[in-house]
Amino acid sequence: MKQQDIKTEEKFMSHNAWFSIFMGITLLIISGYPIIGNTSAPLLILGSTAFLGSFLMFVIRGGFTWRMKYHLTYKDEYLNTIDTIAYKHVVLALLFSMGTVYLFSEGLTLHISHSMMATFYLAIMCLVYGISIFWQSRD
Amino acid sequence: MQNNIAKFRKKAGLSQQELADAINVSRKTISTVETNRFTPSVIIALKIARHFNTSVESLFEIEDHD
Numbered sequence: 001m002k003q004q005d006i007k008t009e010e011k012f013m014s015h016n017a018w019f020s021i022f023m024g025i026t027l028l029i030i031s032g033y034p035i036i037g038n039t040s041a042p043l044l045i046l047g048s049t050a051f052l053g054s055f056l057m058f059v060i061r062g063g064f065t066w067r068m069k070y071h072l073t074y075k076d077e078y079l080n081t082i083d084t085i086a087y088k089h090v091v092l093a094l095l096f097s098m099g100t101v102y103l104f105s106e107g108l109t110l111h112i113s114h115s116m117m118a119t120f121y122l123a124i125m126c127l128v129y130g131i132s133i134f135w136q137s138r139d
Numbered sequence: 140m141q142n143n144i145a146k147f148r149k150k151a152g153l154s155q156q157e158l159a160d161a162i163n164v165s166r167k168t169i170s171t172v173e174t175n176r177f178t179p180s181v182i183i184a185l186k187i188a189r190h191f192n193t194s195v196e197s198l199f200e201i202e203d204h205d
Contacts, residue, residue, distance in 0.1 A: 006165050078168035078177055139170050 006076050013079055017133035024127030026050050031119035035111060086132035093128040094121060141200045145173045147191045162186040 074080040101117065148158050148169075155169040164183060171177035179187075188195045 003160050003163055006159075006163065010165050010167070076165045076168065077180055077183060078165055078171060081177065137167055139167075139174075 009074050009076050009079055013074065013083070013133060013137070017130040017137075020126045020130035020133075024123045024125075024130060027119050027123035027126060031116045031123055034113075034116060082133060082136040085136060086129050089132040090125050090128050093124055097121065097124045140175065140178060140202060140205050142172065142175065143198055143200070144169070144187060147193070147198065148173075151191065158187075158190070161190055 074083055098121070148155070153161075155173070156166045159166040159169045162183070163186075168177065168179065168183065172179050172183075184195050184199065188198055191198070
């Protein structure tokens with residue numbers, strides 16, 4: 001494996017973590033806003049625009065092209081390890097948030113739809129993945 | 140497990156990035172191994188030892204509770 005490939009992987013992981021955090025926050029707003037505003041349509045458009053904008057920004061800033069292949073694992077040993085641990089954190093966070101929702105679901109059922117809950121779970125997963133990567137890759 | 144990689148690296152006048160480049164790993168691998176937050180594979184341990192022309196035992200020290 002070339003050193004350039006490792007540097008590309010490091011760069012990709014960093015951008016991926018930022019992207020996950022940004023997407024998580026966007027999804028969190030999308031899932032939470034309708035509770036306050038009683039409507040989700042304007043925010044869905046705003047959220048989708050912000051999401052697509054951030055995606056394009058990271059693709060351009062990261063220097064990634066359409067030819068770049070997506071790999072499920074990183075070749076560098078350390079990056080691969082923290083990626084695997086981050087997925088474990090995601091599963092734990094998902095179980096914890098689902099458990100919390102289960103415990104308090106009686107009071108929520110009248111106000112919150114299934115799509116909002118699904119968006120909320122996705123937001124938690126994205127946020128935890130991004131934060132976990134940054135936390136583990138600190139010097 | 141303790142290691143003397145930082146000591147060997149500084150003695151050789153190398154930065155973490157230079158050592159990482161020499162053995163084809165990321166700089167974070169070197170950084171986290173030096174601070175004992177990541178235990179590398181045998182392959183990486185052997186590569187580091189070979190780079191400093193020394194043995195793996197002189198780089199890594201196992202402790203009683205390991």
